[in-house]
Amino acid sequence: MDSPTEDKLVNMRIKGHRYYGYTTITDPLTGLKRQVEFALGVGVGEQRHKSKAMQSFGQKLEQIERGDLPNTCNLKFGRLAENWKRNPLSLAGSTHGSPDNLLILDSTLVPYFAKNKIKEITKELVRKYLKIREGQGRKESTLRKEIRVLKWVMQSVLKSWELPAWDFQNKEKEKDEAPTRYDVALMLGAISHSKNYGDQYQDIASIMAYTGLDTSDVLSLCRQSFKDGCLVGRRGKTGKRYKVGIPAALDSILARLVKVVSLDPLETFFGIPCADTASQAIKKAFVVTGKPQFHAKSLRDFYASELYNQGENDNFIQDSLGQVRGSTETKKYTFPSKERLGAVAEKFPDLRVVPSGKKEVNR
Numbered sequence: 001m002d003s004p005t006e007d008k009l010v011n012m013r014i015k016g017h018r019y020y021g022y023t024t025i026t027d028p029l030t031g032l033k034r035q036v037e038f039a040l041g042v043g044v045g046e047q048r049h050k051s052k053a054m055q056s057f058g059q060k061l062e063q064i065e066r067g068d069l070p071n072t073c074n075l076k077f078g079r080l081a082e083n084w085k086r087n088p089l090s091l092a093g094s095t096h097g098s099p100d101n102l103l104i105l106d107s108t109l110v111p112y113f114a115k116n117k118i119k120e121i122t123k124e125l126v127r128k129y130l131k132i133r134e135g136q137g138r139k140e141s142t143l144r145k146e147i148r149v150l151k152w153v154m155q156s157v158l159k160s161w162e163l164p165a166w167d168f169q170n171k172e173k174e175k176d177e178a179p180t181r182y183d184v185a186l187m188l189g190a191i192s193h194s195k196n197y198g199d200q201y202q203d204i205a206s207i208m209a210y211t212g213l214d215t216s217d218v219l220s221l222c223r224q225s226f227k228d229g230c231l232v233g234r235r236g237k238t239g240k241r242y243k244v245g246i247p248a249a250l251d252s253i254l255a256r257l258v259k260v261v262s263l264d265p266l267e268t269f270f271g272i273p274c275a276d277t278a279s280q281a282i283k284k285a286f287v288v289t290g291k292p293q294f295h296a297k298s299l300r301d302f303y304a305s306e307l308y309n310q311g312e313n314d315n316f317i318q319d320s321l322g323q324v325r326g327s328t329e330t331k332k333y334t335f336p337s338k339e340r341l342g343a344v345a346e347k348f349p350d351l352r353v354v355p356s357g358k359k360e361v362n363r
Helices: 047-066 077-086 099-113 123-135 140-155 181-191 198-211 215-219 248-260 275-288 298-309 314-321 328-332 338-346
Strands: 005-007 012-015 018-026 033-043 230-234 241-245
Touching: 012 047, 018 047, 033 047, 077 099, 077 140, 099 123, 099 140, 099 275, 123 140, 181 198, 181 275, 181 298, 198 215, 198 248, 198 275, 198 298, 215 275, 241 314, 298 314
Parallel strands: none
Antiparallel strands: 005 012, 012 018, 018 033, 230 241
């Protein structure tokens, strides 16, 4: 075998009569700089071979700039998942590494994909996974959470990786109402009597009702979440930023929570094991109060509907919910109150029936 020679002008080497390219990258799994080498698929020979190798090298660099790292296709998903959980770069500034997302990764994704190499996790394999999970009775919302985490992990080393299109079969029943203020008040009274964490559950549910945040978002609140009289952060599900005004009704709750935690701005307020336990407590409280159709997500509907019925425009509601402006998702959260429907009805004129042949109009 020939000893490696090097063309420093284009960062290419010749080894074994073949061209190889190399460059320095910041590894997304460790945050450290390292040199990567990759075959260019061209043998040494005439000048045109070198030109072809340089063209291949440029294409490889473009892939790297897009985030598709070489030499990762043979990495197994189990190893990738472990590295992703420990990686400060992929988790910094987001809630990707929340306890609920890590639970999804460890309990569902790793058992299924662990032994697969990155190159083997194709759209077809993901479709098989979704078909199996639907067969186990998993709802659309649950499956969307699972494949969202899968996408985050895969794109940490392969930015071009995308999820397949999928027609979800186990869809949730379409909502036709949001809880009223009375419904929420009854639930808050009932949840305080929960066997464990009753007071914390009540605080969590109150913050959800008055801010529209999801359970996981509330569990991520800390001192750093306060800015200019608002709660700010990123949605756990989408990573999109939200900014919510703090209503007076939450002043006493948030003031008490701030006193309990240490001076560390990143220490969270609540000690609940995971968002599911709080969500289940909210659901149970609604059932106890005779409203089994409502659950934790219904508090987001309540908040959005309150804004809607108070006359706030779509942009304001979308900003508060952490949605993209112009999103059609907003309509799923807003329901007109009886008072608003009645007010609209009162604006219609008294339409009289005019007998046939007469030209009289309404007066």
